Amino acid sequence: MSVRPVLETRNATPHLEGAGVHLHRAFGFQDPSELDPFLLFDDFRNEDPNQFEKGFPWHPHRGIETITYVLNGEVDHGDSLGNTGTLGAGDVQWMTAGSGILHQEMPRGNAKGQMHGFQLWANLPSSLKMTAPRYQDVEGKDIPEIIDDDGTRVKVIVGAFWGKSGPVDGIAADPQYLDIYVPPGVTKTLPVDTYRRAFAYVFEGAGQFVDASQPEGVLLEKEIAGREVHMRDMSGNRTLVRFGTGDSVTVQAGPEGVRFLLISGAPIQEPVAWHGPIVMNTQAELQQAFSDLRRGTFIQPV
Ligand code: FE
Numbered sequence: 495m496s497v498r499p500v501l502e503t504r505n506a507t508p509h510l511e512g513a514g515v516h517l518h519r520a521f522g523f524q525d526p527s528e529l530d531p532f533l534l535f536d537d538f539r540n541e542d543p544n545q546f547e548k549g550f551p552w553h554p555h556r557g558i559e560t561i562t563y564v565l566n567g568e569v570d571h572g573d574s575l576g577n578t579g580t581l582g583a584g585d586v587q588w589m590t591a592g593s594g595i596l597h598q599e600m601p602r603g604n605a606k607g608q609m610h611g612f613q614l615w616a617n618l619p620s621s622l623k624m625t626a627p628r629y630q631d632v633e634g635k636d637i638p639e640i641i642d643d644d645g646t647r648v649k650v651i652v653g654a655f656w657g658k659s660g661p662v663d664g665i666a667a668d669p670q671y672l673d674i675y676v677p678p679g680v681t682k683t684l685p686v687d688t689y690r691r692a693f694a695y696v697f698e699g700a701g702q703f704v705d706a707s708q709p710e711g712v713l714l715e716k717e718i719a720g721r722e723v724h725m726r727d728m729s730g731n732r733t734l735v736r737f738g739t740g741d742s743v744t745v746q747a748g749p750e751g752v753r754f755l756l757i758s759g760a761p762i763q764e765p766v767a768w769h770g771p772i773v774m775n776t777q778a779e780l781q782q783a784f785s786d787l788r789r790g791t792f793i794q795p796v
Contacts, residue, residue: 497683498692499738500703504535504740506695506732512550515601516540516640520695520734521592521726523616526768528665528692529736530761531667533773534615537697537732549600554792555591556783557773558622558722559665562587562599563651563673563750565753568611573597574793577629581611592618594783594792596686612695616667619762625793632661643679652796655685669759676701676747683744690758692743695734701752702736704744709795 506518508660515538522534523666540546552574562569564581571587572578576594581587583604589595603609618625632651638658639646650660653670660671669692675698677684686692692702736753745752767780774780786792 495585496540496740497704498686498737498743499705500735501738502734502736504736506535506734509536511536512553512599512778513548515548515550516545517528518732520732522630523768526617526766526773527761527763530763531617531669531759532614532693533766533768534613534755535615535693536613537610537695538601538613539610539697539732540605541606542610543603543609544595546601546603546609549598551598551600553594553771554594554597554783554787555771556594556792557591557618557779558771559588559590559613559618560705561589561616561652562611563614563671563672564795565609567601567603569611570600570602571597572673575627579631581631582634584637586632586662588630588632588652588665588682590618590625590628591663592622592627593794594786595627596793604622606659606791610679614671614757616665616759617762617764617766617773618666620668620764623774623779626770630662635786636661644682645674646680646682649673657699667759669731669757672756673753675753676745676751676754677753678747678749680751681744681746683742684756685742686737686740686756686758687759688741692756692758693763694716694734694736694737694743694745694754694756696731696754697781698731698753699750700731700748700752701748702748703737703773704746721778727784
């Protein structure tokens with residue numbers, strides 16, 4: 495086993511998106527090779543409906559997939575092809591925008607006005623940028639959860655892990671998307687295939703991810719010298735952990751336990767031409783997309 499080193503930890507930063515949604519961005523609109531095949535990660539946790547209810551009204555996407563995971567509250571969505579629905583707590587929507595979609599995403603809080611969810615953008619390779627749009631809507635009850643003897647819980651949203659497979663399929667970036675809780679004081683080693691680019695996003699509790707310099711195998715508490723990634727603030731913990739290469743990550747949970755997403759995928763390694771919600775390979779393809787938008791031919795007939 496070779497533990498992946500922690501290359502960097504970084505707090506998600508406040509951003510205003512859509513029609514006035516206050517969210518936190520862990521990465522996005524920077525060097526797209528850094529976490530290839532992933533382009534962007536937003537955390538929309540908020541307890542003030544005024545800061546999220548204006549939502550994300552009609553906007554286009556082309557050339558990417560957007561993955562929405564709702565933890566609390568609901569997100570109403572609708573698109574120009576007539577698809578509509580509501581994502582509730584625990585639900586996932588994996589949207590392959592492909593050749594083009596125009597849609598809106600409108601967060602609604604729960605009865606207490608609280609909203610929490612994540613949106614990840616995954617790139618599509620050139621061969622699939624103009625593929626037909628596709629939705630995979632998954633209810634929380636259909637997401638397998640594995641509970642280990644030490645109390646570690648893993649929800650397998652996408653990909654295969656510890657013998658279970660997530661319900662989303664057929665994704666170009668071959669991603670693995672896991673929601674992991676490690677109980678207080680437990681040290682856990684989690685496999686991540688070597689060919690994947692990987693990051694964690696810590697959103698509850700505290701923990702330390704162990705660096706590659708640590709001894710292999712089971713670690714005693716006194717041997718743990720991983721980096722503290724917990725940064726407590728008024729609204730909780732929002733820390734990106736970017737990993738180097740290896741075949742596992744090891745985390746030690748703090749006294750409150752730690753909950754994080756562990757997301758990995760195969761790098762696409764192609765040129766990226768990116769403007770707003772449209773991500774292509776070349777500037778000419780980007781110009782074509784915006785020309786299609788102006789001419790009203792953005793969406794292919796289905
Ligand atoms: Fe969108």
